[in-house]
Amino acid sequence: MSDDARQELADAFGRELDPLAQFEETFKETEIDPFELYEQNRLDSKDLSDAAVGEYRRSFQQWCDYMDQQGRHPACPNESHVTGFIEYHRDERGNSVGTIKNRLMYLNQAYQYWQDDAAFPHPQDYNPIDLAKATADLTDDGPKEPPRLSVDELREKVEEITNIRDRAIVLMQLKLGLRATEVCNIKLSEIHLSNRDVLDHYDSMGEAKALKQRDRENAVYIPHERDGNKSRKPRMLPLDDELRRALLRYLLIRPDNGEPWLFLSQTTREQMTKQGVNEIWKDAFQPEYAETEDHRGITSHFGRHRFTTYWRVEQDLNRELIKYMRGDTAGSANLKDRGAIDEYIHTYYEDIEPIYREQIYKFGV
Numbered sequence: 001m002s003d004d005a006r007q008e009l010a011d012a013f014g015r016e017l018d019p020l021a022q023f024e025e026t027f028k029e030t031e032i033d034p035f036e037l038y039e040q041n042r043l044d045s046k047d048l049s050d051a052a053v054g055e056y057r058r059s060f061q062q063w064c065d066y067m068d069q070q071g072r073h074p075a076c077p078n079e080s081h082v083t084g085f086i087e088y089h090r091d092e093r094g095n096s097v098g099t100i101k102n103r104l105m106y107l108n109q110a111y112q113y114w115q116d117d118a119a120f121p122h123p124q125d126y127n128p129i130d131l132a133k134a135t136a137d138l139t140d141d142g143p144k145e146p147p148r149l150s151v152d153e154l155r156e157k158v159e160e161i162t163n164i165r166d167r168a169i170v171l172m173q174l175k176l177g178l179r180a181t182e183v184c185n186i187k188l189s190e191i192h193l194s195n196r197d198v199l200d201h202y203d204s205m206g207e208a209k210a211l212k213q214r215d216r217e218n219a220v221y222i223p224h225e226r227d228g229n230k231s232r233k234p235r236m237l238p239l240d241d242e243l244r245r246a247l248l249r250y251l252l253i254r255p256d257n258g259e260p261w262l263f264l265s266q267t268t269r270e271q272m273t274k275q276g277v278n279e280i281w282k283d284a285f286q287p288e289y290a291e292t293e294d295h296r297g298i299t300s301h302f303g304r305h306r307f308t309t310y311w312r313v314e315q316d317l318n319r320e321l322i323k324y325m326r327g328d329t330a331g332s333a334n335l336k337d338r339g340a341i342d343e344y345i346h347t348y349y350e351d352i353e354p355i356y357r358e359q360i361y362k363f364g365v
Contacts, residue, residue: 023076027076047268083136085132144291174307178303180277182222185261189206193218210236211236216349218238238352320347
């Protein structure tokens with residue numbers, strides 16, 4: 001639809017094509033920073049590292065600088081401003097699509113806060129960031145491969161993680177291939193460690209039916225039906241001595257507040273969030289392993305890639321055993337493509353436990 005036609009339609013319905021322009025002078029008169037309010041009322045409550053908060057602030061500053069060049073208050077954009085911001089990052093700064101999407105994501109979170117807060121005039125039915133994203137070309141050449149890090153290179157990065165909880169989380173994902181949401185969703189009852197002090201202290205530890213009925217020791221149970229656990233099947237996974245040591249160190253300092261979750265936020269003392277886990281990874285591996293022209297940046301999903309590649313490429317393990325450890329369905333992942341034989345393929349914990357304990361990589365930490 002042409003601009004003239006849009007204007008005609010807006011006039012017919014008594015609407016404004018640039019609805020935030022009328023509030024610009026008021027924003028200037030108050031001299032209140034709307035991004036500072038967002039940071040105080042929303043960002044401070046998130047379990048974010050200093051590096052993550054820095055990314056938000058960097059995105060906001062770049063947006064404010066751009067809008068200043070356009071002669072417009074940064075809290076009063078229309079979609080053409082956002083489109084221009086996208087083109088500026090892509091054409092002048094040479095940023096990747098991933099970086100641009102991140103900038104827009106941070107900006108949109110602030111804008112949505114303004115929409116929700118009654119102190120702001122931003123209407124619920126107008127979001128220029130969403131409008132610009134819907135028409136901008138934010139496609140790329142497909143997902144990039146993650147960088148390939150050797151065990152020695154990973155060891156160096158793991159050794160640099162001094163926070164006991166954070167190191168345990170990174171090790172768990174590297175050694176078990178768990179998603180961030182799966183890590184967040186582990187309950188104390190779904191993990192067993194052969195340590196009398198810890199078992200006596202945490203009454204619920206190892207009490208999950210899947211562990212207790214089979215007398216599983218030094219193992220963790222990952223259910224599939226829990227919100228955020230995307231795997232098709234539940235699975236039991238072994239805990240090697242190295243990961244057990246890291247978990248024991250964490251459990252000795254874990255807040256004892258009655259929460260059922262294994263890992264707790266350091267700020268809220270409640271269940272960890274996917275974003276919180278991702279920030280741990282970014283804080284540990286970036287900017288050294290941030291996104292490049294050739295590789296995606298290392299985030300919490302890297303552990304699942306590294307785990308799968310290790311067992312399939314480096315160890316040439318049977319695919320069905322790998323699928324069990326990942327929580328995939330045996331045979332084809334596409335149910336329509338599965339043949340009759342796939343219905344008769346079954347893999348069990350006993351099939352992978354001895355192989356896993358013997359061959360899983362060690363970091364010496």
